[in-house]
Amino acid sequence: MPSHDPIDYSADPQARERELELSRRELVRMGIGAGLGLALTPWAQLGAQGDLAHRDMDEEQPSALITRTIPSSGEKLPAVGIGTARRYDVATAEEKVPLLETLREFPKRGGKLIDTAPSYGNAEAVTGELVAQLGIRDQLFLATKVSVRGTDATSGVAQMQASFRALHTDHLDLMQVWNLQGTETLLPVLREMKAQKKIRYVGVTTSNERQYPELEALLKKEQLDFIQVDYAADNRQAADRILPQAKDRGAAVLINLPFGRSRVFQNVLTTPVPDWAKEFEATTWAQIFLKYIVANAAVTCVIPGTAQLKYVTDNMSAARGVLPDAAMLKKIEALVGKAM
């Protein structure tokens, strides 16, 4: 069975209790716990499952945002972001309207990380245009990618200059070597750019298990701020092979293809959302599949392709509340069948 890695309190069984106590105190300090008898509310339980971030106390989103810490800096990121492949590759003003609505809502829901790439057609430029139009650059963590064949660093630098222009920014939060193409050539360039504060973090991506051996070797050899890898409830190989190693090596982890480009929904087309999902505050299949991923403590942020207002609302709800425990994770796996 693939291994999951929910937060492990076995080494210090009192740690969970201490965190819950802190949560209770925090609620009281905010005037919320008083009068509730301080029963373990979902908010308090969250203290045991994710870093406690800012609390959004409006009625619609009562649970605290789940954040994860980037190991190389200590900076915190909300556990759900947005991916822009395919659906942001649009041209007309009409096609941009739902994307604008999505991006406007995203930071309001606590979202921060947007992942794009020059290889996604117009997606990078459309993302940059809409972010500039909304004036939300400073609220976001922008991640993009670069790749080269062979030793041609110059073309990589030209690509990155184009990305700065496309994204209307003079600094990027994360630059990733796309599909491990040109890591040897590009990693020294990216580190130099990091030293010059043009980018804040250096990473690499893959979405193909055939590249896992190369990624494993790279993780061993290089100190990376981030890796990005494919992982989904029905595509679980990364949980065994990549995520534990990334955690050990202090690399933050972005998860791509969390829905397998919608494949994972095919398993449950005629299945109603199970009642037991209430135990971890999931009310839709998307939330179940995203919380499945976020429950792995090695995961920093999952980046579902999100291009509609209804999806950003849905997906960002997976960054709040309680996460599934080991028994619930098994139930989710049983619904989607064998690991691919």
Ligand SMILES: NC(=O)c1ccc[n+]([C@@H]2O[C@H](COP(=O)([O-])OP(=O)(O)OC[C@H]3O[C@@H](n4cnc5c(N)ncnc54)[C@H](OP(=O)(O)O)[C@@H]3O)[C@@H](O)[C@H]2O)c1
């Ligand atoms: N090698 C790499 O670096 C690499 C490779 C692949 C992906 N990525 C990154 O990972 C991101 C995610 O991958 P992806 O976008 O290809 O696939 P995905 O996130 O697995 O699936 C996206 C699809 O799920 C649907 N969806 C989104 N939210 C939903 C919800 N709440 N309920 C029901 N359906 C929902 C969308 O459908 P609609 O079509 O109806 O909107 C969308 O087409 C990419 O956008 C990209 O940023 C990186």
